[in-house]
Amino acid sequence: MAKAVRAEPEPELEVPVPVRGPERGPIKLRVNGEKHELWVEPRRTLLDALRDDLGLTGAKKGCDEGTCGTCTVLLDGKPIYACLRLAIECEGHEITTIEGLAQGGELHPVQRAFIEEDALQCGFCTPGQILSVKALLDENPNPTEEDVRRAVSGNLCRCGAYPHIVRAALRAAKGLAERPGR
Amino acid sequence: MKRFRYARPERLEAALRLLREPGAKALAGGTDLLTELKARTQEPELLVSVQGLQEPGLRGVREDERFVRIGALTTLRELEAHPLVRDKLPILAQAAQTVAMPQIRHVGTVGGNLMQQVRCWYYRHPFVRCWLKGGEECYAEEGLNHRHAIFGTSPCIAVHPSDLAPALIALDAQARVVGPDVEGELALEELYRLPDERSRARTVLGPADLILEILVPKPSEPTRVRGVYLKAMERATWSFAVVSVAARLSFEPGSEGVRARVGDARLVLGGVAGKPWRARDAEAALRGSPLTDEAIERAAEAAVAGAQPRAHNAYKIELTRALVKRALRSLLPP
Ligand SMILES: Cc1cc2nc3c(=O)[nH]c(=O)nc-3n(C[C@H](O)[C@H](O)[C@H](O)COP(=O)(O)OP(=O)(O)OC[C@H]3O[C@@H](n4cnc5c(N)ncnc54)[C@H](O)[C@@H]3O)c2cc1C
Numbered sequence: 365m366a367k368a369v370r371a372e373p374e375p376e377l378e379v380p381v382p383v384r385g386p387e388r389g390p391i392k393l394r395v396n397g398e399k400h401e402l403w404v405e406p407r408r409t410l411l412d413a414l415r416d417d418l419g420l421t422g423a424k425k426g427c428d429e430g431t432c433g434t435c436t437v438l439l440d441g442k443p444i445y446a447c448l449r450l451a452i453e454c455e456g457h458e459i460t461t462i463e464g465l466a467q468g469g470e471l472h473p474v475q476r477a478f479i480e481e482d483a484l485q486c487g488f489c490t491p492g493q494i495l496s497v498k499a500l501l502d503e504n505p506n507p508t509e510e511d512v513r514r515a516v517s518g519n520l521c522r523c524g525a526y527p528h529i530v531r532a533a534l535r536a537a538k539g540l541a542e543r544p545g546r
Numbered sequence: 547m548k549r550f551r552y553a554r555p556e557r558l559e560a561a562l563r564l565l566r567e568p569g570a571k572a573l574a575g576g577t578d579l580l581t582e583l584k585a586r587t588q589e590p591e592l593l594v595s596v597q598g599l600q601e602p603g604l605r606g607v608r609e610d611e612r613f614v615r616i617g618a619l620t621t622l623r624e625l626e627a628h629p630l631v632r633d634k635l636p637i638l639a640q641a642a643q644t645v646a647m648p649q650i651r652h653v654g655t656v657g658g659n660l661m662q663q664v665r666c667w668y669y670r671h672p673f674v675r676c677w678l679k680g681g682e683e684c685y686a687e688e689g690l691n692h693r694h695a696i697f698g699t700s701p702c703i704a705v706h707p708s709d710l711a712p713a714l715i716a717l718d719a720q721a722r723v724v725g726p727d728v729e730g731e732l733a734l735e736e737l738y739r740l741p742d743e744r745s746r747a748r749t750v751l752g753p754a755d756l757i758l759e760i761l762v763p764k765p766s767e768p769t770r771v772r773g774v775y776l777k778a779m780e781r782a783t784w785s786f787a788v789v790s791v792a793a794r795l796s797f798e799p800g801s802e803g804v805r806a807r808v809g810d811a812r813l814v815l816g817g818v819a820g821k822p823w824r825a826r827d828a829e830a831a832l833r834g835s836p837l838t839d840e841a842i843e844r845a846a847e848a849a850v851a852g853a854q855p856r857a858h859n860a861y862k863i864e865l866t867r868a869l870v871k872r873a874l875r876s877l878l879p880p
């Protein structure tokens with residue numbers, strides 16, 4: 365291992381890097397296909413930006429520290445915890461929340477399957493569960509029960525609706541597979 | 547969370563310069579750092595996001611003649627799913643699969659996983675000023691220490707939580723680092739240290755040093771090498787390692803009807819010490835003899851020989867012994 369301690373003064377950078385904050389400033393987000401400009405501090409989490417600045421309260425704040433899954437949203441189609449992500453880090457990415465799933469008044473097939481299989485009780489974990497299942501089916505249209513269990517393993521359900529959640533996911537997969545044009 | 551400034555440079559040079567400002571801290575996926583910012587165990591003035599860097603090699607997995615090369619910004623999900631990792635480094639694929647849950651694996655990076663902070667409940671508590679946070683005392687020493695270390699001497703008895711680190715050390719991986727304090731390639735094992743009175747840091751990197759890549763040497767005779775990663779968890783998913791074992795053995799060519807001898811051995815334990823813990827005595831016990839039941843017993847005993855349990859964690863000795871045996875048995879050549 366080479367150790368180097370540089371003492372000599374460094375030349376100016378050709379292109380200075382903008383340093384933002386700590387005050388509020390503009391950040392650009394794309395949520396459910398729509399562009400938004402927010403006026404927030406760099407420390408704003410994506411979860412707070414969605415809920416408090418954009419009024420999208422479908423993503424819930426359960427623990428705010430990455431241990432419950434109620435804040436799950438999709439970032440470029442992949443499930444993430446919105447409470448562990450800075451909003452400013454989401455610039456240039458596409459965010460999908462539960463509010464963005466229904467199209468033209470039609471529920472998404474995963475949402476419908478959750479209703480048909482009665483896959484919720486209080487419903488607090490449901491937006492996160494549905495988004496985790498949607499991301500799974502987008503990647504793997506033919507999941508096994510084990511695949512589903514792994515996919516929702518980061519979404520706690522304190523009501524214990526798990527068996528129904530798994531059934532709903534498998535039903536949605538079947539429904540999507542049988543849809544005309546697929 | 548305290549307020550901070552934020553920058554997202556595209557050039558490595560710019561990132562390194564920003565990181566040298568007082569109070570600067572690198573931000574990768576943020577899945578560990580945000581929990582620290584919220585608990586105020588870290589209060590940086592400036593967050594330097596490395597996500598905008600365009601440096602070649604920082605993202606993804608590739609191979610050259612000697613190494614499988616893993617960019618520090620590769621996500622845990624990309625790692626577990628990558629064909630090169632699955633085919634050539636199954637120990638690492640197995641370790642990556644056991645980390646946290648999909649939501650963290652999609653965001654958390656290899657570099658961040660290796661550099662993550664300990665999960666000790668005293669350290670993570672916002673109102674407890676333990677030794678690691680600059681206080682006087684390690685409260686786990688006399689307090690609740692179920693999850694704490696059984697090996698190593700340090701004023702802080704928290705264990706290192708990374709699953710990737712033991713797996714990569716068993717694979718003899720190196721880290722390629724740039725920065726003012728460390729520059730060049732260093733064996734991953736050398737990255738880690740136990741905190742002491744001189745420095746409470748858990749790695750040899752300074753605050754402005756960055757890991758760019760992890761280099762995993764390719765075995766010259768891959769068919770003779772077998773490895774496995776086993777992790778004891780409180781539940782089947784979403785749990786840090788209570789104890790984990792990364793084992794890798796190379797076998798010498800055996801003659802017909804004779805059990806092949808072990809050539810080289812690596813046995814690295816997670817969840818049992820303040821850094822990934824290499825069980826060198828157990829490795830030595832394995833080298834040169836066939837992998838018989840007796841050899842496995844001897845290695846498992848050697849692996850726990852120096853253990854120093856505390857009031858609530860003696861169970862980890864039995865767990866380590868059993869996990870080492872199970873790992874080694876799974877490596878018996880067919
Ligand atoms: C609920 C939960 C469960 C978890 N379970 C597990 C588990 O079972 N096993 C496990 O191994 N981990 C587990 N983790 C930890 C998780 O794997 C890490 O949070 C993640 O890998 C960190 O990566 P990141 O990119 O988000 O890092 P960040 O949070 O961005 O950074 C973490 C630290 O690393 C530093 N850093 C980041 N990148 C670099 C770099 N390239 N060079 C130098 N320093 C750098 C940062 O400055 C910071 O100090 C869990 C985390 C959570 C929240």
Ligand code: FES
Pocket residue numbers: 424425426427428429430431432433434435436445446447448
């Ligand atoms: S709010 Fe619990 S994981 Fe984000």
Ligand code: FES
Pocket residue numbers: 483484485486487488489490520521522523524525
């Ligand atoms: S339905 Fe109540 S938490 Fe899942």
